[in-house]
Amino acid sequence: MLWLWIVYLAVVAWIAAHYTQKILPKYLICLLCAIIGSVPLFFAHYSAIEMVYAFFGAPSLLCVLIALGALWRVLALDFGIRALAPLKPISFVLYAAFGAVLLLGALNIAPSLDIYHFEPLYQNLIILGVMGVMIALDSVMGIFFAVSCIILLGGGDDKSIIEVVFCPYLWLYSVGYTLFMIFTLPKRL
Numbered sequence: 001m002l003w004l005w006i007v008y009l010a011v012v013a014w015i016a017a018h019y020t021q022k023i024l025p026k027y028l029i030c031l032l033c034a035i036i037g038s039v040p041l042f043f044a045h046y047s048a049i050e051m052v053y054a055f056f057g058a059p060s061l062l063c064v065l066i067a068l069g070a071l072w073r074v075l076a077l078d079f080g081i082r083a084l085a086p087l088k089p090i091s092f093v094l095y096a097a098f099g100a101v102l103l104l105g106a107l108n109i110a111p112s113l114d115i116y117h118f119e120p121l122y123q124n125l126i127i128l129g130v131m132g133v134m135i136a137l138d139s140v141m142g143i144f145f146a147v148s149c150i151i152l153l154g155g156g157d158d159k160s161i162i163e164v165v166f167c168p169y170l171w172l173y174s175v176g177y178t179l180f181m182i183f184t185l186p187k188r189l
Contacts, residue, residue: 003064004053007169008037010067013074023078060167062148069140084140089181091138092174098130099171102162116162127161 009030016029037049046054059067069084076083105114115126135142145165152164 001049001053001058003059004049004169005037006064006071007059007067008049009034010070011173014070017074017077026074026078056168059169060148060164061151062144062165063167063170065144065147066141066170069144087140088138089177091134091141092177093181094130094134094137095170096174096178099166099174102166103171120160124161127165131165 012030012033013026016026020026020029038047040047041051066087069087073083073086075081101110101113102115104110105112106116108114115123118126131145135145148164149161152161
């Protein structure tokens with residue numbers, strides 16, 4: 001559940017950093033959201049984070065690495081430390097599209113795109129192709145993919161490469177970020 005807290009705080013820190021550049025309000029917002037996330041909901045005796053964990057499970061290692069990179073970037077920019085290059089927005093757009101294809105196939109809306117039920121060889125080739133495109137467009141995303149896959153190979157888990165690459169948390173964030181960019185782009189022009 002620690003990984004889910006990291007992802008949650010990274011999203012809260014990103015939202016807070018987007019709306020204010022002042023350090024004190026930003027971290028007060030993060031603290032307030034951490035408290036809200038840990039307080040039990042009504043009669044359920046479970047916090048919001050525990051409820052989300054019960055529905056979606058643990059985030060993937062790729063998602064946690066991206067969240068740690070985002071947290072490091074927010075902290076580094078606040079305290080004047082050299083930061084890691086940010087992920088390019090195209091990475092999130094491609095991830096949102098990839099997740100939509102996986103979802104449409106898994107729900108049998110587009111049965112020819114059901115990558116989960118392909119032969120393992122074809123499944124791995126498709127995933128490696130998608131990873132290759134994303135790596136070519138964003139080298140930081142490539143580093144996160146490589147670390148995730150290396151841990152998959154050395155971990156001994158029975159996870160497939162889809163479970164390492166695809167994460168519902170990261171997909172929901174990518175969809176939200178893509179929509180955010182679409183709606184704020186006309187204001188930037």
